[in-house]
Amino acid sequence: MLIREATEEDWPAIWAFMEGIVRAGETYTYDRDLTAEQARDSWLVPPPGRAFVAVGDDGAVLGTAKVTRNHAGGGSHIANGSYMVAPGHGGRGVGRALGEHTLEWAKAAGFRAMQFNAVVETNSRAVALWRSLGFEIVGTLAEGFAHPERGLVGLHIMYRRL
Numbered sequence: 477m478l479i480r481e482a483t484e485e486d487w488p489a490i491w492a493f494m495e496g497i498v499r500a501g502e503t504y505t506y507d508r509d510l511t512a513e514q515a516r517d518s519w520l521v522p523p524p525g526r527a528f529v530a531v532g533d534d535g536a537v538l539g540t541a542k543v544t545r546n547h548a549g550g551g552s553h554i555a556n557g558s559y560m561v562a563p564g565h566g567g568r569g570v571g572r573a574l575g576e577h578t579l580e581w582a583k584a585a586g587f588r589a590m591q592f593n594a595v596v597e598t599n600s601r602a603v604a605l606w607r608s609l610g611f612e613i614v615g616t617l618a619e620g621f622a623h624p625e626r627g628l629v630g631l632h633i634m635y636r637r638l
């Protein structure tokens with residue numbers, strides 16, 4: 477597996493699995509009817525942000541991540557990360573590799589910490605992965621997320637210094 481910067485040419489392969497994740501509405505705070513164009517604008521971020529893809533030996537896109545400033549101005553030294561792995565390639569270390577890569581990239585880019593603003597508490601795979609990469613749950617917004625199956629559930633804010 478190789479992790480490299482994402483390009484416009486990667487977009488169709490990213491959207492192929494991102495669409496299902498967005499439409500499911502279980503793990504992200506995107507509107508479930510987000511259009512492909514809106515999704516592309518939100519994911520293929522301009523500098524100082526960066527989008528990445530994890531690709532297999534055959535060049536297939538297995539997963540993607542993006543890093544942005546979490547806030548502007550006085551909060552712009554904190555990075556924010558987002559991650560999606562194609563469901564057919566889940567559970568094989570792609571998410572972990574993207575997490576490690578983005579932490580290293582953010583540190584090298586001068587960010588002082590990484591913050592995740594909206595980790596759904598029922599997303600146990602993600603919560604376990606981020607904890608194992610050194611993130612702490614610094615707070616949970618009670619009933620902060622309307623899960624389509626489970627109703628109102630907590631939304632974690634997770635944080636790690638770089």
Ligand SMILES: CC(C)(COP(=O)(O)OP(=O)(O)OC[C@H]1O[C@@H](n2cnc3c(N)ncnc32)[C@H](O)[C@@H]1OP(=O)(O)O)[C@@H](O)C(=O)NCCC(=O)NCCS
Pocket residue numbers: 497503559560561562565566567568569570571572573592594595596599600601602604605608
């Ligand atoms: C969350 C996500 C990025 C993880 O990617 P992944 O490639 O499946 O994750 P990995 O294979 O790297 O697994 C990482 C860790 O998840 C945990 N994990 C895996 N399967 C799990 C499960 N069924 N339940 C709980 N934890 C699990 C393990 O801690 C694993 O660590 P290990 O390397 O010690 O086994 C991916 O499932 C995804 O894209 N989900 C939909 C979108 C999403 O939730 N994005 C994150 C929003 S915060």
